[in-house]
Amino acid sequence: MKLDLELKLQAWLDAELPAAEAEQMRRRAATDPEAARLLAELQNIKTALLQNETTVTVPETRPFYWSQIERRIQRQASLRPSPGPSWAERLRRWLAPLAGLAALAAALLVALNPSATPSLNQVSDMAEGFQTRTFRDESAGINFVVFHQVPQPSAALAGAPPARIRNDGSSFMTEVE
Amino acid sequence: MSRHTHPASPRRFPALFLLALALGLAGGRAPAADLRLEAKLIWGANDGPATVKYNLADPALAAALRHNFKWTNYYEITNLAAVIPLHQSRVVRVSDQCTLNIRNLGSSLVAVECIGRGKPVIKGTNALPCVYAGTNMDDTAWFIRLRSLDAKK
Numbered sequence: 290m291k292l293d294l295e296l297k298l299q300a301w302l303d304a305e306l307p308a309a310e311a312e313q314m315r316r317r318a319a320t321d322p323e324a325a326r327l328l329a330e331l332q333n334i335k336t337a338l339l340q341n342e343t344t345v346t347v348p349e350t351r352p353f354y355w356s357q358i359e360r361r362i363q364r365q366a367s368l369r370p371s372p373g374p375s376w377a378e379r380l381r382r383w384l385a386p387l388a389g390l391a392a393l394a395a396a397l398l399v400a401l402n403p404s405a406t407p408s409l410n411q412v413s414d415m416a417e418g419f420q421t422r423t424f425r426d427e428s429a430g431i432n433f434v435v436f437h438q439v440p441q442p443s444a445a446l447a448g449a450p451p452a453r454i455r456n457d458g459s460s461f462m463t464e465v466e
Numbered sequence: 467m468s469r470h471t472h473p474a475s476p477r478r479f480p481a482l483f484l485l486a487l488a489l490g491l492a493g494g495r496a497p498a499a500d501l502r503l504e505a506k507l508i509w510g511a512n513d514g515p516a517t518v519k520y521n522l523a524d525p526a527l528a529a530a531l532r533h534n535f536k537w538t539n540y541y542e543i544t545n546l547a548a549v550i551p552l553h554q555s556r557v558v559r560v561s562d563q564c565t566l567n568i569r570n571l572g573s574s575l576v577a578v579e580c581i582g583r584g585k586p587v588i589k590g591t592n593a594l595p596c597v598y599a600g601t602n603m604d605d606t607a608w609f610i611r612l613r614s615l616d617a618k619k
Contacts, residue, residue: 409575410596414589421588429530431611432596436588 298324302331408432499552501570502615503594507544507560510537510607527611535599537607547615550576560610566598574614 294317300306301314318328347354374382410423410432421436508523510531515522520541522528528540543561550556550570555577558566569577574594580587588598595613602608 409591409593411592412588412590414586416585416587419587423590424534426530426534429526429533430595431530432592433534433599434588434590434592434596435599437601 294324295327298328299331302328302335410434412436499572501550501552501574501576503548503550503556503558503568503570503576504611504613504615505544505546505548505558505560505566505568506542506611507564508609508611509541509543510535510539510609511541512538515539515541531597531609535607540609543608561608564608564610566610566612568612574617576612578612580610 297306297310297314298318301311304311306314318324349357408425410425412421412423412434415421415436418439419436420439421434423432423434425432506523506527508527508531509520511518518539518541520543523531523540523542531540532538546558546560548556548558548568550568552570552572555567555569558568560566563583565581567579567581571577571591575591576594576596577589577591578596578598579589580598592612594617595611597612598610600608
């Protein structure tokens, strides 16, 4: 007998088939001796299971019984040793102090590094009658301060107001008003 | 049962070790308080070495000066050294006519006062190395190069 037919007979016995197929199975069992034999065997098994299954009676009520099971599961879960910190947590524990130390070391190195000295090159005061120019030769890494005496004003400018010295931040300029 | 970490736990060892290392490195790079200063007086001219009684300046310095000024030859007149403690001043007499009053500001910074023929000519603040330059009436020039003897360059 085909497996499909066997499954359909079993489903008919369990009243799981629609009406049309159930009628088809009923006719098949009436006409086909092999189907009738299988059906009888299945009925016997079903009957035997129903009659011999042991019924266990729980002394407590159903909700109380299940609450006991739930409490037991929770108790066992709390007794289970907690797994160690995850690798991400362990990595974070290492990286947090490392990041702080790296920042501290970087700050110290920047603050104390002699090569980080600013290329300061300023003239703050100069005698009257002098002009100065400051510049930096980056290739040589040298600051230059060049100054020279300004030629004396001619006789036509002798009566002019005195020169004024202005500091523009990087060098002094001499302005004649 | 709670778990406690002992203060001397090995877990703290790397952090303490790295902190000590960082501080050690930083301490090793701390600048010295004293400035060992070199002051060189250089004369710039177009006269050839055969006609001049002074020695030629070192090639690197001469090249730097030649790169920025018009003179072809640079001669070393004097080469002086001074040790200036931090935040203190020293007078460096580079020639009969020129004296420098140099103050060590720390971190390779100096405050320089140039005194010519007894009169203050120029005052400024510079990072080392630096060169003070002036021209003479005979179309030659003088240069004072200041540098720290502890610097690499």
